[in-house]
Amino acid sequence: xxxxxxxxxxxxxxxxxxxxxxxxxxxxxxxxxxxxxxxxxxxxxxxxxxxxxxxxxxxxxxxxxxxxxxxxxxxxxxxxxxxxxxxxxxxxxxxxxxxxxxxxxxxxxxxx
Amino acid sequence: xxxxxxxxxxxxxxxxxxxxxxxxxxxxxxxxxxxxxxxxxxxxxxxxxxxxxxxxxxxxxxxxxxxxxxxxxxxxxxxxxxxxxxxxxxxxxxxxxxxxxxxxxxxxxxxx
Numbered sequence: 001x002x003x004x005x006x007x008x009x010x011x012x013x014x015x016x017x018x019x020x021x022x023x024x025x026x027x028x029x030x031x032x033x034x035x036x037x038x039x040x041x042x043x044x045x046x047x048x049x050x051x052x053x054x055x056x057x058x059x060x061x062x063x064x065x066x067x068x069x070x071x072x073x074x075x076x077x078x079x080x081x082x083x084x085x086x087x088x089x090x091x092x093x094x095x096x097x098x099x100x101x102x103x104x105x106x107x108x109x110x111x112x
Numbered sequence: 113x114x115x116x117x118x119x120x121x122x123x124x125x126x127x128x129x130x131x132x133x134x135x136x137x138x139x140x141x142x143x144x145x146x147x148x149x150x151x152x153x154x155x156x157x158x159x160x161x162x163x164x165x166x167x168x169x170x171x172x173x174x175x176x177x178x179x180x181x182x183x184x185x186x187x188x189x190x191x192x193x194x195x196x197x198x199x200x201x202x203x204x205x206x207x208x209x210x211x212x213x214x215x216x217x218x219x220x221x222x223x224x
Contacts, residue, residue, distance in 0.1 A: 034212070034213065036215075041202075041218070041220065042217060042218065043116075043204050043206075043215035043218045044155070044204075044215045045215070046113070046212055046213065046214060049212060087154065087155070091213065102154045102155045102156075103154065104154055105154050
């Protein structure tokens, strides 16, 4: 299983773009990269998932270089409500089995 | 996306007792997952539950301590047996759908 590494914490100010990078050096061919957001006392919420290059949705963008050994979650123009823990997850799909590895999580604090 | 509910949302229990946590999904899913999140920590996978077969436990988790039932494709239970204060955690149910993992709101357990 690919182990993931993220910064423990990051601070930002409202309106700024935030980039959180996750490294997953041992990622395998069948692995996907998924990011989750978690507020206190809530379950993780899916943000975005990708395999390679760039993926964008209404919430965030995910950049994955060609070697796929890292990925960067980009949050445009953050607000105070984006303060949360962000998890990088490597998901391996192998038939009906699914192996899951959570990163340590990055505590993002958005300041006014 | 899958909608997941858990019962109870929280509980305070005495050591030596057991608690059964219920997880209900609004659609049929093949695989359901149970996680534990200890205070200030990331999520750790306890086991994977497939309907009609025995649950598969991760290293460090055993069936006698965390028995799981999966009677149908929308429901599962996790029992935390013979509890000790070290079992105080948030327990989360998760399902995979369309290549994405969704999480329930969690059950916050405090063992005294």
